[in-house]
Amino acid sequence: MPLSPDIEITGDGSATLRSVVHGDTYHSLRGAVGEARHVFIESGFLQSGANPVKVLEMGFGTGLNAWLTLLEAGKTGRAVEYTAVELHPVAQEIAAKLGYTDDPRFAALHSAPWGEWTETSEGFRLRKLRSDFAKTKFSTIFDVVYWDAFAPDTQPELWTEEIFARVHAAMAGKTDLVVGSFRGAFVLVPLCYVVSERKKIDTESALWHAVVGATRQNDYFYDNSFEKELPDHSAVEDWG
Numbered sequence: 001m002p003l004s005p006d007i008e009i010t011g012d013g014s015a016t017l018r019s020v021v022h023g024d025t026y027h028s029l030r031g032a033v034g035e036a037r038h039v040f041i042e043s044g045f046l047q048s049g050a051n052p053v054k055v056l057e058m059g060f061g062t063g064l065n066a067w068l069t070l071l072e073a074g075k076t077g078r079a080v081e082y083t084a085v086e087l088h089p090v091a092q093e094i095a096a097k098l099g100y101t102d103d104p105r106f107a108a109l110h111s112a113p114w115g116e117w118t119e120t121s122e123g124f125r126l127r128k129l130r131s132d133f134a135k136t137k138f139s140t141i142f143d144v145v146y147w148d149a150f151a152p153d154t155q156p157e158l159w160t161e162e163i164f165a166r167v168h169a170a171m172a173g174k175t176d177l178v179v180g181s182f183r184g185a186f187v188l189v190p191l192c193y194v195v196s197e198r199k200k201i202d203t204e205s206a207l208w209h210a211v212v213g214a215t216r217q218n219d220y221f222y223d224n225s226f227e228k229e230l231p232d233h234s235a236v237e238d239w240g
């Protein structure tokens with residue numbers, strides 16, 4: 001029987017899980033719901049004007065990103081076609097214990113069958129693929145990708161140029177992110193931030209904290225010695 005992940009409460013009061021397999025948390029400890037809204041909904045889903053919006057998620061996990069997407073789409077009546085890849089599914093009983101909502105549409109995301117399209121609620125079509133993302137091939141062109149893998153140091157096998165090239169290709173040039181290299185680690189940065197002020201980013205901004213949290217780069221960016229080397233919080237030198 002698989003070991004159950006532990007539930008932890010994050011900075012904004014919302015719950016997350018700690019993976020038994022990877023030892024890492026599913027969300028930033030600064031705030032699970034806050035991170036998901038900021039990174040995946042505001043900087044991802046809401047940046048696309050497509051209808052239906054075709055979303056690809058790496059790591060379905062707790063279903064939080066799918067749930068917030070469903071809610072957001074409902075506000076504007078947009079349809080969603082959501083493909084989620086997950087290698088270690090979270091049991092429905094554990095997802096329910098996270099306390100995100102008691103709305104039956106959340107439970108429906110978890111009870112939906114694997115490997116086929118299901119309209120889990122009106123306007124929201126879900127296809128969960130139980131597979132290793134590194135070995136999964138897609139024929140769909142996606143509008144938005146939620147890259148929600150564990151940190152590069154936790155699972156470097158998912159942070160390879162080959163995988164990012166494949167994801168980028170699956171977006172047919174619609175991506176609003178750039179993949180950069182910072183001191184040897186891959187980082188994802190919203191395109192608007194890169195072009196607005198060349199090679200500079202506000203490392204104190206909420207968006208940057210959310211990006212760092214989502215990509216689990218705390219080891220790289222919250223290390224004291226490193227912060228001392230950023231007197232004006234603006235030195236990002238080696239975008240790939």
Ligand SMILES: C[S@@+](CC[C@H](N)C(=O)[O-])C[C@H]1O[C@@H](n2cnc3c(N)ncnc32)[C@H](O)[C@@H]1O
Nearest residue numbers: 026059060061062086087088132133148149150
């Ligand atoms: C950081 S968690 C995020 C989960 C989810 N997006 C959420 O909000 O709860 C990463 C997820 O990726 C899954 N995962 C890890 N390695 C994977 C792989 N090789 N292929 C597919 N999923 C994987 C984990 O089981 C976990 O659910």
